[in-house]
Amino acid sequence: MPDTRKHALAICLTAAFMAGLDVSIVNVALPSIREGVPDASEAGLQWILSGYALTFGLLLVPAGRLGDARGRRTVFTWGVTMFTLSSAACGLASTMPVLIAARLVQGLAAGMINPQVSGLIQQMFRGAERGRAFGALGATIGVSTAAGPLIGGALVSAFGAEHGWRLVFLVNVPIGLVLVPLAHRILPAPSPAKEGRRQTMDPVGVLLLGTAVTLFLLPFIQQHQWAGAAKWLLVPASLALLAVFVAWERRYRGEPVVDLSLFRMRSYGLGTAIAMFYFAGFTGIFFIFTLYLQSGLDYSALLAGLAITPFAVGSAGAAVAGGRLVSRVGRKVVVAGLVTVVGGLLATIAATYFVPGPHVALATALPLLVAGIGSGLTIAPNQAVTLSQVPTAGGGSAAGVLQTGQRLGSAIGIAAAGSLFFGALGQGWPSAFRHGLMVVVAFVCAALLAALYDLLRRS
Structure with a gap:
């Protein structure tokens, strides 16, 4: 892989890490925001979380289409610029309305960045190299999502409730200031034909x-x-x-804005369904586990983040391996990954039966590591297979649709797992956690059925 493409991929992955990190890093900072912002309310705190998810999902497809039509480097650079400025506005906000507004803009910026990353990988790499690049992206997504609570908890613990939550946002600013000029210089420019043709939107x-x-x-x-x-x-x-x-x-x-003929490709249609079902389960794990540890067992933000680290470690390592395997065995990697996730989650449920008390983080470390390995073998290989037959010219829009499915799945999964979790609290925190995890397992099994169907049709 030429050095220019390596550097371009590093820029893309850094931006994807920032956008993914802000999905989960804010969770552990909410108590500090409640103390540090004078007019903070429960509804306002909810909008800090959900507003980001809403605007993130809202812009994925239009931004992907815009990148395909007008140049991915341009849209990527504007997205990183907007993300950096909105992160600074969040960190410096003195009132809740300002913080919420800046958070909404931050979500829009993340929605601009993500489809460009997938589109640029489609554009720059082919064959086995593309699989490895998507493997690196999968590792980045897994680590950023799972490491968010750990990094947020560390910042809040180190700098206190008054300043820690601000640094959760401000940490993005120096990264963004470095990325913008590098992106303009290193990322591939639009082709002359594209620059000369103004496509409709x-x-x-x-x-x-x-x-x-x-x-x-x-x-x-x-x-x-x-x-x-x-x-x-x-x-x-x-x-x-x-x-x-x-x-x-x-x-x-x-x-x-969406080429509906893409869904006639079995790999794309089923891959999008797999992503939606899997993210419905994947995202719910962190939501209910953090609640169980912090609210049920009085874990600190830092310890709760550390408890999720095994999943992140397993996901990061396996995503790289999955990216290398997918060009040779295709959807079989995804099936193996989903089976591993189900096994790891069932072992996690069993661990909470035997160790329901304050040592539950140690008891679930190995099962979560196994589930994380399965996750790494699922997300990146599925994305590579799903986008494998998509023409490069429409890569951003196709990736936007795929990622919109992931965002919709995340919303459904958190709502479903959370509902069963809160509904079972009368039976105790361990039982509530197990109820929520069963919903997660059901969604992952639905993704597994879709992957098996695709595999059977191919054979």
């Missing part, structure tokens, strides 16, 4: 899809803040709007 399609995604996500991320069952009517409304979006895209005479 399908504004009606962007509006329909963005509204449908928003309506779908809102009741999940606001389930505890919006009383009553009426909020769930937004889900069928979003599905109806999605049907309108599909009808529009089929009749649109320009270049649509």
Whole structure:
């Protein structure tokens, strides 16, 4: 791999790490924000978490399409610039409305960055090299998501409640200041043909899809803040709007925001379904485990983060290996990974039966390591197989759709696992954790069934 492409990949992975880290790093800083911001409320704290997820998912597909049409380097650079500025605004915020607004912008910026990373990997690499690059991306995603609570806990512990939560955001600023000029100099420029041709952006399609995604996500991320069952009517409304979006895209005479013909490729359609089901389980693990440790067993933010580290270590190591294997054995790696995740999670459930008390982090370390290894063999190889037949010109848009599925799955998984977790609290924290993990296992099994179906159809 030429040095220029190595450097370009390093820039992409660093930006992906920043965006992924901010999904989970803020969780352990919420108590400090409640103390440090005068007008902090439970609803405001919820929006700091859910607002980022909402705007992140909202911009993935339009930003991917914009990168395909106008140049991925340009959109990537603007995304990192906006992420850096919004991170500074979060860290310096003195009121809750300012913090929430900056956090929403930070999510939009993350949504701009991520599809460009996948699109640039599609553009720069082929064959086995592409699999290895996606393996590195998978390791980055796994480490950033799982290491967020550890890094956040360390910052809060080291700098105290007053300044620690600010550094959770401000840590992105020096990284962003270095990335922007490097990205402009090293990332591949748009081709002359693309620069000379102004492609249409399908504004009606962007509006329909963005509204449908928003309506779908809102009741999940606001389930505890919006009383009553009426909020769930937004889900069928979003599905109806999605049907309108599909009808529009089929009749649109320009270049649509989503190329629906991609879903005729079995690898892409099933790969997107696998990603959605897997992320519904994957994200829920950290949510309920952190609650169990901090609220149920009085773990500090730092110790709770350390307890999740085995999953991150396993995921990072296995993602690199999975990236090397996927070009030779394809979807079989994903199936093996999902089976390993299920085994690791069932062993985690068993561990909480035998060691339900304060030593549960030690008891679950090995099972979580196994589950992390399975996760590393799932995320990156699945992304590589899913995007393997996608034309390079549409790589950003296709990656945006795939990652939107991941965000929708995450929202569903956290809501489902959280509901069973809180519903079973009357039986004790260990039992509540096991109930939540069973939901996680069910989602991972659904992903496994989709992967097995793809494997059987190929054979």
